[in-house]
Amino acid sequence: MAKKKKSRRAKARARQATADPIIRGKEAFHRGHYDEAIAAWEQARQKNPSPTLTAALAEVYFRRGLLRFYRWRQCDAGLLDLDKTARLVPGDPRYAYHLGLAHHHQDNLGTALTAYRLALGADPAFTRAAELAALALLEQGQDPTQDTAWKALPTERQAELSPLVRLVLGQPVLAESPAATSTPTGSAELWQGLAALESGDDGAHKVLQSIAQSDNRPAAVRAVVAYTLGLNALRHHRLAEALAHWESACRLGLNTPAFRDNFFLLYYTSAEQAMADGQWAEAATLADAALNVSSGDRELKDLAAAAHFQAGHADAQAARWDHALKHWEKARELGDNSRALLQNLALAYEKAERFSEEAAELWREVIRRRPRKANATEALTPQQVALLWGHVAECYRRAGNVEEAITTLRNAVKNDPSNTDLRLELVDALAASERWSAASKEVARILKREPNNISALVHAARLDEGYGYLPRARQMWKKVLELDPNHLEAQERLVELLHQEGDRLGRFGDLDGALKSYREALTYTPGESYLYISLAECYFCKNDPDTARREMAQAFALNPADLDTYHMAVDACHVANRPDDAEWVITQATELAARLPAAFYLDLANCCFRRRQTEQGNDYVRRAEQIAEGNADDLVDIAVFYLDRKNDSQALVYLQQALRLDPEHGWANLHVGASYAAALEMREARRHWRQARRTARQTGDEELLRAVEMARQTFEHAIDMLERGMSPFGMFGDVDLEMFDDDDDDDDEYW
Amino acid sequence: MTMTTTTTNTGDPYSVLDLKRGASHEEIRRAYFRKVREHPPETDPETFKAIRAAYEQLRSAEQRTVTDLYLLQAPPPWKPPKYRRSARFDLRLHPEEVLTAAQAFTDFVRDSFRDDYEPVRL
Numbered sequence: 001m002a003k004k005k006k007s008r009r010a011k012a013r014a015r016q017a018t019a020d021p022i023i024r025g026k027e028a029f030h031r032g033h034y035d036e037a038i039a040a041w042e043q044a045r046q047k048n049p050s051p052t053l054t055a056a057l058a059e060v061y062f063r064r065g066l067l068r069f070y071r072w073r074q075c076d077a078g079l080l081d082l083d084k085t086a087r088l089v090p091g092d093p094r095y096a097y098h099l100g101l102a103h104h105h106q107d108n109l110g111t112a113l114t115a116y117r118l119a120l121g122a123d124p125a126f127t128r129a130a131e132l133a134a135l136a137l138l139e140q141g142q143d144p145t146q147d148t149a150w151k152a153l154p155t156e157r158q159a160e161l162s163p164l165v166r167l168v169l170g171q172p173v174l175a176e177s178p179a180a181t182s183t184p185t186g187s188a189e190l191w192q193g194l195a196a197l198e199s200g201d202d203g204a205h206k207v208l209q210s211i212a213q214s215d216n217r218p219a220a221v222r223a224v225v226a227y228t229l230g231l232n233a234l235r236h237h238r239l240a241e242a243l244a245h246w247e248s249a250c251r252l253g254l255n256t257p258a259f260r261d262n263f264f265l266l267y268y269t270s271a272e273q274a275m276a277d278g279q280w281a282e283a284a285t286l287a288d289a290a291l292n293v294s295s296g297d298r299e300l301k302d303l304a305a306a307a308h309f310q311a312g313h314a315d316a317q318a319a320r321w322d323h324a325l326k327h328w329e330k331a332r333e334l335g336d337n338s339r340a341l342l343q344n345l346a347l348a349y350e351k352a353e354r355f356s357e358e359a360a361e362l363w364r365e366v367i368r369r370r371p372r373k374a375n376a377t378e379a380l381t382p383q384q385v386a387l388l389w390g391h392v393a394e395c396y397r398r399a400g401n402v403e404e405a406i407t408t409l410r411n412a413v414k415n416d417p418s419n420t421d422l423r424l425e426l427v428d429a430l431a432a433s434e435r436w437s438a439a440s441k442e443v444a445r446i447l448k449r450e451p452n453n454i455s456a457l458v459h460a461a462r463l464d465e466g467y468g469y470l471p472r473a474r475q476m477w478k479k480v481l482e483l484d485p486n487h488l489e490a491q492e493r494l495v496e497l498l499h500q501e502g503d504r505l506g507r508f509g510d511l512d513g514a515l516k517s518y519r520e521a522l523t524y525t526p527g528e529s530y531l532y533i534s535l536a537e538c539y540f541c542k543n544d545p546d547t548a549r550r551e552m553a554q555a556f557a558l559n560p561a562d563l564d565t566y567h568m569a570v571d572a573c574h575v576a577n578r579p580d581d582a583e584w585v586i587t588q589a590t591e592l593a594a595r596l597p598a599a600f601y602l603d604l605a606n607c608c609f610r611r612r613q614t615e616q617g618n619d620y621v622r623r624a625e626q627i628a629e630g631n632a633d634d635l636v637d638i639a640v641f642y643l644d645r646k647n648d649s650q651a652l653v654y655l656q657q658a659l660r661l662d663p664e665h666g667w668a669n670l671h672v673g674a675s676y677a678a679a680l681e682m683r684e685a686r687r688h689w690r691q692a693r694r695t696a697r698q699t700g701d702e703e704l705l706r707a708v709e710m711a712r713q714t715f716e717h718a719i720d721m722l723e724r725g726m727s728p729f730g731m732f733g734d735v736d737l738e739m740f741d742d743d744d745d746d747d748d749e750y751w
Numbered sequence: 752m753t754m755t756t757t758t759t760n761t762g763d764p765y766s767v768l769d770l771k772r773g774a775s776h777e778e779i780r781r782a783y784f785r786k787v788r789e790h791p792p793e794t795d796p797e798t799f800k801a802i803r804a805a806y807e808q809l810r811s812a813e814q815r816t817v818t819d820l821y822l823l824q825a826p827p828p829w830k831p832p833k834y835r836r837s838a839r840f841d842l843r844l845h846p847e848e849v850l851t852a853a854q855a856f857t858d859f860v861r862d863s864f865r866d867d868y869e870p871v872r873l
Binding site: 022026029052053055056059060062063066070071094098101104105128131132135138139141164167168187190191194197198218219220221223224225227228231234235254256257258259261262265266272275299302303306307309310313316317338339340341343344347380381383384387388391 | 763766816817819820821823824825826827829831832839840841842843844845846847848849850851852853854855856857858859860862863864867868869871872873
């Protein structure tokens with residue numbers, strides 16, 4: 001019960017305290033919440049004004065005013081607070097002084113002086129106010145030594161400021177005296193040095209140089225000294241020295257109008273001089289620096305643009321195209337939009353392989369701005385304009401903007417309808433955007449003018465093929481070959497089309513038609529063995545095995561060691577359902593070619609399985625297994641065959657056999673590693689992959705190297721997913737280790 | 752895409768042959784032979800190659816038409832503006848600069864005055 005009473009009393013006290021604005025204000029004041037404190041104490045003062053409360057309010061206005069003015073850069077609000085402070089407690093020199101200082105910052109020198117005087121009136125020993133009052137008077141061009149504020153300064157400070165006063169008022173400054181150097185801030189030597197240098201006495205140079213280089217001096221002092229040293233250098237025509245001093249002054253923050261004008265002019269003059277001397281790059285650097293001082297000057301912009309144009313030209317002539325590009329971009333930025341610059345810029349973009357729309361736009365502009373009068377020096381003929389349009393189109397095409405490429409090519413053709421190359425480019429662009437009809441029409445127009453133009457005929461044939469007009473495509477290719485019997489593309493395409501036609505006719509039972517097609521194809525390329533095999537297949541189907549065998553014999557004679565030919569021949573026999581002839585081909589292959597590898601039989605097996613000739617297929621697998629014994633490569637091929645058929649256990653048997661024969665076999669190690677990885681035995685998997693990688697490096701087998709890396713990444717990723725509780729979506733089962741399109745990404749740390 | 756429209760040979764064949772851009776066909780031919788005599792292929796094969804390449808670019812009227820289209824353009828000679836504002840330096844040290852330095856020794860360059868705060872007694 002007693003506890004409850006106590007708690008109630010504490011709460012009541014807290015409520016009372018919160019209700020009391022003085023206490024509330026005090027709490028806010030101590031937390032630094034000056035707005036709250038002011039609100040609370042203003043409320044209290046209205047109810048019950050007192051000198052202590054007024055003093056407290058003045059202090060809080062004072063603190064907020066300083067914060068607003070200096071930290072938050074809210075100058076007007078800060079000034080209002082400081083003004084309020086000075087009104088609340090007029091007798092406090094601090095408040096009057098800070099009000100004066102804030103006005104001084106705002107260049108309200110009269111108001112500042114009044115406030116400084118008020119501060120001195122309240123406390124004559126407040127010398128900070130006297131010092132700034134002296135400065136304010138000097139800024140107004142008045143002699144502070146005649147003012148009452150001066151008398152408030154201590155004698156040594158007066159001695160220190162006296163040379164400053166004389167320097168500013170243009171009166172002779174007395175030579176340095178021992179008393180001057182021992183003044184509180186040690187600034188007398190500075191004023192004396194500045195005055196001496198101004199009056200042409202170079203003796204002060206050394207002193208000022210040491211001040212300029214002294215880190216202990218305020219930045220503003222060093223800046224002014226550097227500026228003065230620069231002025232002196234300029235008086236002696238040492239431009240480079242002046243520039244160095246002023247760059248230093250600029251870095252230190254000097255920003256008076258006279259300095260800005262001089263600095264700008266020095267840069268400008270130096271840039272002009274560099275231009276006159278042909279020092280283009282230096283001129284460009286100086287002009288850029290001048291632009292940093294005064295960016296709006298038109299004359300300077302022209303100078304800078306000219307310097308950059310020239311510097312870029314010099315760079316381009318020395319094959320420094322990247323530098324040239326930067327200079328010309330800057331020149332353009334500065335307002336040079338001349339045709340010459342645009343052309344150079346376009347060339348530079350192309351040189352930098354930036355066939356962007358930007359380059360295209362530049363070329364467009366070059367065309368647009370060409371002199372239109374035929375007798376002008378730089379006039380372009382319609383043929384040249386057409387070529388430029390073609391070039392614009394090429395830029396667009398490389399930038400992937402086919403539509404613009406087509407539009408500009410149409411412009412090109414309009415300017416020079418006789419330029420077949422451009423018309424064919426238009427055909428290509430139309431075809432690339434799948435406008436087959438428009439492309440065909442354009443080719444037809446070309447062929448109407450030039451019926452024997454081989455390029456146009458080739459385009460027409462390609463378009464017909466794309467469209468599926470195969471008979472017409474064949475006619476076009478034949479015409480090309482009539483005009484140019486050695487035209488390789490025409491030969492290849494025609495043979496391919498005739499072969500396709502033969503196959504098509506054969507499928508529909510028109511065996512004579514098919515034979516005719518294959519024979520015609522052979523007239524263009526008599527050395528193609530697959531055509532003889534196709535002929536043989538037809539003869540088998542026509543029940544003429546003797547002729548078929550003769551055709552096959554011709555195919556084998558063309559390239560006796562080519563296993564692909566035998567493979568096609570065996571397959572053709574099985575298609576015609578002639579297993580005995582297939583055996584005859586295998587006998588031929590065994591006699592004429594070297595040893596038949598397991599892969600030969602495995603490929604035949606796969607073909608038989610696809611045609612559902614299972615028994616025959618199994619027979620070929622058995623033969624492969626028989627010849628594979630004692631040959632690691634063959635064993636691996638059989639393993640891969642089983643892996644493809646999802647028979648992993650059988651595959652592993654062959655892989656282990658291969659490894660027993662050759663423990664360093666790269667592909668065997670790769671696949672065994674993958675089996676271990678699938679069983680989550682990563683240590684073993686890595687061991688085999690390490691071996692596979694070693695072998696690949698020793699034998700220079702890049703394909704194997706990529707396959708190992710891919711297997712590693714795939715399994716590591718899948719295991720990482722499993723460890724995170726995610727499903728790898730059956731990645732293990734679907735990994736195709738023979739797809740290695742990825743770049744080789746060596747990761748030695750892993751190994 | 753034909754080479755004529757895509758290739759922009761940005762080397763200047765005229766400067767290789769020491770010719771002006773509007774040179775006649777005869778002038779080009781003469782300049783080529785003169786240059787070849789100066790830099791025969793046996794003694795100066797690289798320069799000869801450059802001379803030959805430049806000549807090829809200008810040899811026929813058709814090729815020259817294309818070459819001229821993609822030549823590097825020389826910037827116009829720069830001339831200082833005729834009516835420029837006075838380029839006189841103001842070599843005096845102004846009171847403004849001196850006072851900037853003088854302010855650096857005073858409260859003028861401070862932005863914190865916490866030491867001027869007084870405690871509040873209520």
